[in-house]
Amino acid sequence: MSEGKDRGGFYDTGWQPAGDVHRDEDGRPHDHPGLQEDVVLGVRASRALAMHELLVEKGVIGGHDVDDAIELWSERVPSNGATLVAKAWVDPEFKARLLEHPKETVVESGFVPEHNADIIVLENTSTVQHMVVCTLCSCYPTALLGPPPDWYKSFSYRSRAVTEPRAVMSEFGLELEEDVEVRVVDSNSELRFLVLPRRPAGTEGWSEERLATLVTRDSMIGVSAPLSPDSVQN
């Protein structure tokens, strides 16, 4: 891990909008606005940046379009999903609606599903644990959880989630009882999954806001449980 600070799945790289890169006389970007200049620019990275510049120059896209989209992405964070989970924990009617009409409920809650994809919410119980993978690539409910973490996109997770989900959960610190049934679901571009984890014991009377602090990204992917109430400062 480098100096990036975890902000619930986002990493702060000190990024600045690239719309107006200042350049020295010889054309090198300087100061900090714009792109990092202290990294080695690989072939695919340079081709991505080249395409962006060319598309802007040709007027195919606007000079600030990409910055606007980056701003949009910054609003996609795991706390979005956590608010839904916490509300479902305290409001049985909301929970029933979230499970029966998940996409409508997500939209009514103010979130915009990526690619207009459908969503299914899967409830974990004392006897069933759900775990989400995208074996083909990285499909994920980004509107509710932000961009998927590196491990979700890794070859090892995509392979092993299918064959040995219990071993994978164990690596994330979750040891399931033998009699708990494990259901692994495979996402695709039209259908994404959000796991509704079990409400931790010892949280009776907690507010939604306080409960939401226990709901981790990984618990909504189903590889781990929410935080325990005594692990957070009150």
Added chain:
Amino acid sequence: MPAVHDRGGWPTDEPIDRQEHEWADWERQTQSLRTVLDQKGMMNVDELRRGIESIDPGEYESTTYFERWSASIEMNLVEKGVLTTEEIDERAAALRDRWGNPG
């Protein structure tokens, strides 16, 4: 043998690396460039996937996630005649010179 992207159940006991890499600016830009192209009706998520799944298996396994996105975006834009390989070659070379590394 399944295609290279079809990873479910491939034999491996490699532990899950849970460390998150720090995103480079170009990776954020590439993610959002794809979003913008989608908004403009120029490249949807299925086209992104088709491009990624067309990458040579060796390259697929040796490149990073957003490097594969970059390759797919290029494949799509060149196929649609929006950009040419030559102009991307030329601009990418100029960018690498500007950065002062051989890339």
